[in-house]
Each structure stands twice: as C-alpha cells, then as structure tokens.
Amino acid sequence: xxxxxxxxxxxxxxxxxxxxxxxxxxxxxxxxxxxxxxxxxxxxxxxxxxxxxxxxxxxxxxxxxxxxxxxxxxxxxxxxxxxxxxxxxxxxxxxxxxxxxxxxxxxxxxxxxxxxxxxxxxxxxxxxxxxxxxxxxxxxxxxxxxxxxxxxxxxxxxxxxxxxxxxxxxxxxxxxxxxxxxxxxxxxxxxxxxxxxxxxxxxxxxxxxxxxxxxxxxxxxxxxxxxxxxxxxxxxxxxxxxxxxxxxxxxxxxxxxxxxxxxxxxxxxxxxxxxxxxxxxxxxxxxxxxxxxxxxxxxxxxxxxxxxxxxxxxxxxxxxxxxxxxxxxxxxxxxxxxxxxxxxxxxxxxxxxxxxxxxxxxxxxxxxxxxxxxxxxxxxxxxxxxxxxxxxxxxxxxxxxxxxxxxxxxxxxxxxxxxxxxxxxxxxxxxxxxxxxxxxxxxxxxxxxxxxxxxxxxxxxxxxxxxxxxxx
Numbered sequence: 393x394x395x396x397x398x399x400x401x402x403x404x405x406x407x408x409x410x411x412x413x414x415x416x417x418x419x420x421x422x423x424x425x426x427x428x429x430x431x432x433x434x435x436x437x438x439x440x441x442x443x444x445x446x447x448x449x450x451x452x453x454x455x456x457x458x459x460x461x462x463x464x465x466x467x468x469x470x471x472x473x474x475x476x477x478x479x480x481x482x483x484x485x486x487x488x489x490x491x492x493x494x495x496x497x498x499x500x501x502x503x504x505x506x507x508x509x510x511x512x513x514x515x516x517x518x519x520x521x522x523x524x525x526x527x528x529x530x531x532x533x534x535x536x537x538x539x540x541x542x543x544x545x546x547x548x549x550x551x552x553x554x555x556x557x558x559x560x561x562x563x564x565x566x567x568x569x570x571x572x573x574x575x576x577x578x579x580x581x582x583x584x585x586x587x588x589x590x591x592x593x594x595x596x597x598x599x600x601x602x603x604x605x606x607x608x609x610x611x612x613x614x615x616x617x618x619x620x621x622x623x624x625x626x627x628x629x630x631x632x633x634x635x636x637x638x639x640x641x642x643x644x645x646x647x648x649x650x651x652x653x654x655x656x657x658x659x660x661x662x663x664x665x666x667x668x669x670x671x672x673x674x675x676x677x678x679x680x681x682x683x684x685x686x687x688x689x690x691x692x693x694x695x696x697x698x699x700x701x702x703x704x705x706x707x708x709x710x711x712x713x714x715x716x717x718x719x720x721x722x723x724x725x726x727x728x729x730x731x732x733x734x735x736x737x738x739x740x741x742x743x744x745x746x747x748x749x750x751x752x753x754x755x756x757x758x759x760x761x762x763x764x765x766x767x768x769x770x771x772x773x774x775x776x777x778x779x780x781x782x783x784x785x786x787x788x789x790x791x792x793x794x795x796x797x798x799x800x801x802x803x804x805x806x807x808x809x810x811x812x813x814x815x816x817x818x819x820x821x822x823x824x825x826x827x828x829x830x831x832x833x834x835x836x837x838x839x840x841x842x843x844x845x846x847x848x849x850x851x852x853x854x855x856x857x858x859x860x861x862x863x864x
Contacts, residue, residue: 400426401424404425405422405424405425407420407468411534412530414527416439416440417523418438418443420467421434421435437516439490451463466489486523488502490512491504549572550576550846551576552567552577553841554841555579555580556580557830557839558583558584558830558832559583559586561587561588562857563830563852563853563854564839566853568596571608575609577611580751581615581752582808583615583617586705588856591713591718592718597610611739613736614732614736616753616787619774619783619786619787620699621710623696624697627696631693635714637683640676640680642701644680645701647669647672651669651673736772738751738755747801747802748802748805749765752786754789754793755785756772757793758781761781762800766800787808789808792821795822805823805842807826807827811828812834812835813837814828827840829854830854838854
C-alpha cells in the first residue's frame with residue numbers, strides 16, 4: 393500500500409522512539425496527520441544501537457556533518473514519495489530502515505550482508521511474524537500501564553448516562569464492568585419490564601449505592617415504567633389486591649384479544665376458535681366484574697394496571713416483586729418501593745461548565761420549575777410533583793419544552809423515545825436522546841452509554857441473560 397506525499401499534512405509529522413525493548417532492533421514510531429483528518433502510525437526498525445539518541449552529542453555531531461534535517465531525512469524521506477520504501481515495497485507498516493548509521497556515516501544500507509550471510513532486510517523479513525507478535529504484546533502491556541496511570545491521576549472520573557435498559561440485565565452488567573469507582577453513572581429510568589431482569593437490576597443498583605467505597609456514584613431516576621409500577625403497587629394496597637387478581641386482569645385482556653383476532657375470519661376453524669376464546673373471556677370477566685363490585689376498583693385503575701401488565705409487559709416485574717423468588721420478602725419489597733419513590737424525576741447538573749437537565753422523557757412545562765433549577769441547582773423528586781407534572785416529564789414525546797429548557801441554558805439528556813441502534817442529538821432544540829432500543833428485541837436494539845464529558849457514545853448488545861448477583 394503506497395504513500396503519496398500530497399496525502400500528508402507536511403507540518404504534522406511526528407517521530408518518537410518506542411519505549412519497547414526488542415532483542416535485535418530499535419523501533420521508532422512515525423505519526424502522519426493525513427489531509428483527510430485520519431492519523432497513520434508507521435513502525436520503523438533500525439539495527440539495535442545503530443542510531444543515536446535524539447538528544448545525544450553523537451547526533452549533534454552527525455547533524456553538523458549531514459545537516460539538521462538528518463532525522464527527518466532518515467526516517468521520513470526514506471518512507472514516502474515515489475522512491476520511498478512504502479511505494480517500492482508495498483508496505484504500510486513494520487518497515488526496516490537498515491543500520492550502521494553511527495559507525496559508517498549516513499548510509500543505512502539495508503542490503504549489507506550480516507554475520508549469518510543474509511542481508512539485514514532478509515533477516516528482518518524472516519523474523520517479521522515473530523517480531524509482530526512481540527511488538528503487539530509489548531504495546532498492549534504498555535498501553536494498559538498507561539491507561540492505569542492515567543486513571544490513577546484522574547481523580548475526577550467521568551460522567552456517563554444510560555437509559556431504558558428494560559430488564560436486560562446482561563447489557564447492564566456489561567456497562568458496570570466499564571465503570572470505575574471515580575465515575576458517575578446517571579440512569580434515566582425504565583430499567584424494568586419487557587426483559588426478565590428488571591428487579592435484579594434495581595437490586596444491584598441499591599447494593600452498589602450502599603457500598604460506595606468500591607462502586608461508581610450512581611444517580612437513579614424514574615421512568616414511566618417505574619411510575620406505572622409504583623401506581624400499581626399503590627392500587628394493590630389501597631384495593632387489597634393479590635397476585636391472582638392481577639392474573640385475572642391480564643387473562644381477561646388476552647382472551648378478549650384472541651376472540652377479536654379470530655372474529656376477523658369466516659372459516660369454520662376460526663369460528664370454533666372464536667367461540668372457545670369467548671368462553672374463556674366470559675369466565676375471566678366474571679372475576680373481573682367482582683374486582684369492581686367487591687374491591688371498588690375504578691375503570692381508570694383497571695386500565696392503568698391492564699396497560700402496564702400487558703402493553704408495557706410489566707408482568708415479569710410485578711411477579712418477581714410479589715412472588716418472593718427474586719425479592720426475599722415484605723421488608724425488601726418496602727425497601728424497593730421506597731427507593732423508587734424517593735428517586736429523582738428531573739435533575740440539573742453542571743458538568744465541565746455546561747448545564748444539563750437529566751429527565752426520562754421531557755423537561756417540565758412550567759418554566760418556573762426550570763428557572764428554579766437553574767438558580768438552586770436542585771432537582772425534583774416524585775413527592776415534590778403533582779401527577780400532571782411528573783406524568784408529563786415521564787411520558788410525553790415530541791414536545792417543544794426541550795427548547796424552553798435550552799432558553800435557560802440547559803441541554804436536555806433523556807431517553808424514552810427509542811431509535812434502534814443509535815442516539816439522537818439536536819443542538820437546535822437542545823436535546824440528546826439516548827434510548828437506542830434496548831429491550832425491544834429488534835435486530836438493531838442496543839444499550840447506549842453516553843459520556844457527557846467528551847460527547848462519545850458506546851453501544852452494547854442487548855443481553856437478557858440473568859446472572860448470579862455480583863459480589864460487591
């Protein structure tokens with residue numbers, strides 16, 4: 393693969409000796425800035441000890457004899473251009489430049505015969521496979537140590553955001569493996585439902601928040617699915633409902649849907665199926681009507697439970713919560729309820745001098761709330777808000793309140809509205825939506841991890857697999 397001079401930004405070529413010890417060669421990195429914006433690193437090799445240190449008296453003497461550009465001429469001009477080694481040999485990395493510069497002047501003859509009767513180029517090529525393995529291994533170790541030292545020096549850590557995990561415990565755990573105890577992770581709600589690991593995710597978050605010494609700082613915020621979960625629990629307590637009552641509500645809806653489906657067809661088999669499902673519906677409808685008459689359930693309460701259990705697939709969440717399999721008993725049920733109820737709905741944060749509003753779906757309609765958050769730097773929890781206020785922020789879509797928040801200097805970071813496999817940024821309206829479809833079980837469903845500090849985003853595969861609780 394040849395190199396053409398015109399592709400390179402001529403004043404942005406950097407040369408450095410690699411901090412890697414090899415048996416027979418000294419290695420040098422040459423970093424080219426391309427006009428396309430890409431960067432290219434070429435590894436070049438000289439016989440060990442044949443090129444002097446860049447700041448040595450020996451090199452200064454060579455520069456006096458051969459000119460100040462000797463380093464550039466030796467390492468760069470030998471590589472690029474029509475007569476350069478990259479064009480001549482079709483190589484774009486791991487290039488042998490020769491040796492004996494110190495001893496014999498500026499010759500660097502790659503074709504000199506060495507002690508084994510082969511040229512320097514032949515010996516280099518014969519050992520190239522083993523050499524690449526050595527270099528890659530040493531570079532990996534060096535980079536690991538560099539990253540570790542950088543993390544140790546960076547006492548601040550970074551601020552990350554995820555949203556809409558929807559029960560994908562495996563995806564959540566992949567994110568947590570990346571976090572360090574210096575980082576801050578903001579979770580924008582909707583960790584439950586759709587998948588099977590929602591309660592397990594909440595349990596893990598609660599444990600990590602209790603064990604702050606070895607875990608990142610975690611800020612958990614409510615989504616509309618957690619809101620529906622809390623509303624269902626409140627209704628169950630108020631109306632003295634049991635798990636069997638929820639099953640009745642679910643089955644009535646499902647049997648009615650099945651009967652409706654077969655009513656669309658006129659063949660004999662469809663009519664038989666329609667009749668069968670109608671009988672099933674009538675059976676569950678009797679118990680359903682008793683819930684209204686005996687326990688005083690209103691149509692609104694029934695509709696809310698029905699939508700959450702069926703349309704939003706909250707059935708796994710509530711049964712994990714009630715059964716006692718995942719949740720150990722009444723005391724833990726109370727702790728989970730209290731944790732969710734005391735979580736934020738909307739939260740302002742100043743990160744690296746920029747103001748952000750974190751919310752599941754939408755900034756508040758009331759501009760006074762936004763002004764108050766700007767002044768006090770305090771957010772709002774569920775108990776601070778009316779039902780109308782928190783339902784808007786947790787459920788509304790495609791509303792201009794993004795721009796209202798922007799008017800007061802906030803960029804909104806939210807989830808709720810899925811875009812499969814990607815996030816959406818709109819600088820004009822002032823929002824970053826990071827729900828990339830995790831839990832929707834589509835081809836491109838991903839969990840997005842957004843770094844507020846540098847604006848980068850990483851995507852994690854959708855993994856529903858549950859695991860044993862991690863030792864924290």
